[in-house]
Amino acid sequence: MKEIIRKRKSIRKYDSAPLVAAVLEKVKAQIAKVTPLFPGMPYSIEIASKTKGAFNIKAPHYLVFSGEDSEASYENIGFIGQQLDLFLSGSGLGACWLGASKPIEAKAAALPPIICMSFGNPAEPLHRELAEFKRKALNEISEGSDARLEAARLAPSAINAQGWYFIAENGKIHCYRKKVASLMGLIFKKMHYIDMGIALYHIAAESENFNYKKEASAPERKGFVYMGTVV
Numbered sequence: 001m002k003e004i005i006r007k008r009k010s011i012r013k014y015d016s017a018p019l020v021a022a023v024l025e026k027v028k029a030q031i032a033k034v035t036p037l038f039p040g041m042p043y044s045i046e047i048a049s050k051t052k053g054a055f056n057i058k059a060p061h062y063l064v065f066s067g068e069d070s071e072a073s074y075e076n077i078g079f080i081g082q083q084l085d086l087f088l089s090g091s092g093l094g095a096c097w098l099g100a101s102k103p104i105e106a107k108a109a110a111l112p113p114i115i116c117m118s119f120g121n122p123a124e125p126l127h128r129e130l131a132e133f134k135r136k137a138l139n140e141i142s143e144g145s146d147a148r149l150e151a152a153r154l155a156p157s158a159i160n161a162q163g164w165y166f167i168a169e170n171g172k173i174h175c176y177r178k179k180v181a182s183l184m185g186l187i188f189k190k191m192h193y194i195d196m197g198i199a200l201y202h203i204a205a206e207s208e209n210f211n212y213k214k215e216a217s218a219p220e221r222k223g224f225v226y227m228g229t230v231v
Helices: 021-031 071-090 149-153 183-205
Strands: 043-048 061-067 094-098 113-120 164-169 172-178 224-230
Touching (some): 021 071, 043 071, 061 071, 071 113, 164 183, 172 183
Antiparallel strands (some): 094 113, 164 172
16 A cells, blocks of 8 residues: 555546446445444445536546535545545546536435545556655655654645645654635635545554544644544
8 A cells, every 4th residue: 555655646638448247346346344433424426428517528437426504514525435446546547526516416315425436447657656645845844753754745635735734753654634715715614624534544544553533732823723643
């Protein structure tokens, strides 16, 4: 998993041919194996052939992530979805988070769609070199020392905004999201929670033991809102 984190790429061009049934079955089997950030929180993942949205990408398949309309649910979806993003990349398939996309054929369901992910055979290079990542320097998004922060730095985020901050101390990683004030910021607030879930899975993938919870004594960080602590 460490290797995939350091070479994954958001794929925006796909072979239009649908994946063969055997490959789709492997994807479905992996969907059943994902580990949620918050056990017991309801969610669902379905495979769709079409989605719509302002920045939609043409692909043969899409994952549709549905869940409760809550901040914790958004984090949970990000954590779950990134497991599948890395699985697809490690299996030779391309994938890309689609923050503004929704399924065209809305099915009657108890849970509303939250976000989608395109996937299929890539029609562009699947992976990249570490030097090709366009990310903020580690000292811009964190303080303190923890080897897992590099994995968090490499995580994908909406419009590559990287609206997170991490404080490492005494083996813990305190996690924060950027404060939002403008109308556009409020729109992206949901994505900041999903992005944190994505980054948390990168941290989890490089942790021998992983637990995430709120701590009353977490330090404050100006311009950011505390979300939880990896212990």
